Amino acid sequence: MKLYTYFRSSAAYRVRIALNLKGITYESLPVDLRADASAHRKSAYLAVNPQGLIPALEDAGTTFVQSLAIIEYLDETHPEPPLLPRSPSDRAQVRAMALVIACDIHPLNNLRVLNYLRSPLGHGEEAVNAWYHHWIARGLQILEGDAKRFSGDGRHMFGTSVTLADLCIVPQMYNARRFKCDIAPYPTLRSICAHLETLPVFAKAAPEAQPDAG
Numbered sequence: 001m002k003l004y005t006y007f008r009s010s011a012a013y014r015v016r017i018a019l020n021l022k023g024i025t026y027e028s029l030p031v032d033l034r035a036d037a038s039a040h041r042k043s044a045y046l047a048v049n050p051q052g053l054i055p056a057l058e059d060a061g062t063t064f065v066q067s068l069a070i071i072e073y074l075d076e077t078h079p080e081p082p083l084l085p086r087s088p089s090d091r092a093q094v095r096a097m098a099l100v101i102a103c104d105i106h107p108l109n110n111l112r113v114l115n116y117l118r119s120p121l122g123h124g125e126e127a128v129n130a131w132y133h134h135w136i137a138r139g140l141q142i143l144e145g146d147a148k149r150f151s152g153d154g155r156h157m158f159g160t161s162v163t164l165a166d167l168c169i170v171p172q173m174y175n176a177r178r179f180k181c182d183i184a185p186y187p188t189l190r191s192i193c194a195h196l197e198t199l200p201v202f203a204k205a206a207p208e209a210q211p212d213a214g
Helices: 010-022 067-077 088-109 111-118 125-150 164-178 187-196
Strands: 002-005 027-030 056-059 062-065
Touching: 002 010, 010 067, 010 088, 010 164, 056 067, 062 067, 067 088, 067 164, 088 111, 088 125, 088 164, 111 125, 125 164, 125 187, 164 187
Parallel strands: 002 027
Antiparallel strands: 002 056, 056 062
16 A cells, blocks of 8 residues: 655554554655645656645555545555444444544644645634634634543543544644644543554554655
8 A cells, every 4th residue: 555645644644553553564655845845746746646735545456535535545455453343323423523623623723724724815823723723712612522521441432442532632732732722621532542542553554654754
């Protein structure tokens, strides 16, 4: 497998965790998203993923895009350990938590959105940071309540094992800390992430552990 990734991409971070958890060997192909490189906008990468977004996964001649679709593909083709519970109702709850991050928080705070706020809309860094902090807070408030309801041990978002929701919350909380958001109001999320980040499969996927970090 080949993973087109960027060390600070939270979407790619999710997929890296999934690959590690499943014990899948893969080749990491960094795509530099920084403005001076903008490798995701160049023809070489657009030929892989016309959306120009990270990540993309190549497996057996097929390219897959969108992190949650990639993760569910990996879960279906490599079912152990499972990332979704067995019952339909529990699976829906886990997917809902993951989607709060992937659909409600992340798209509004994606690099391309933040850059659009800066230019052409002309907002300064104070306004951009206020935007980021607002949408982080809205989402984490919901997830704090969800984690209190559904965590079975205070160390996982749902039940007592790693699920899709855990793969999403760790990168999102990493970003919240990076952008100096106030995470004090979310003790359950902080406790869960503190545990998960000690696990080797999560630590190996962390931004600072990637070959393109720096």
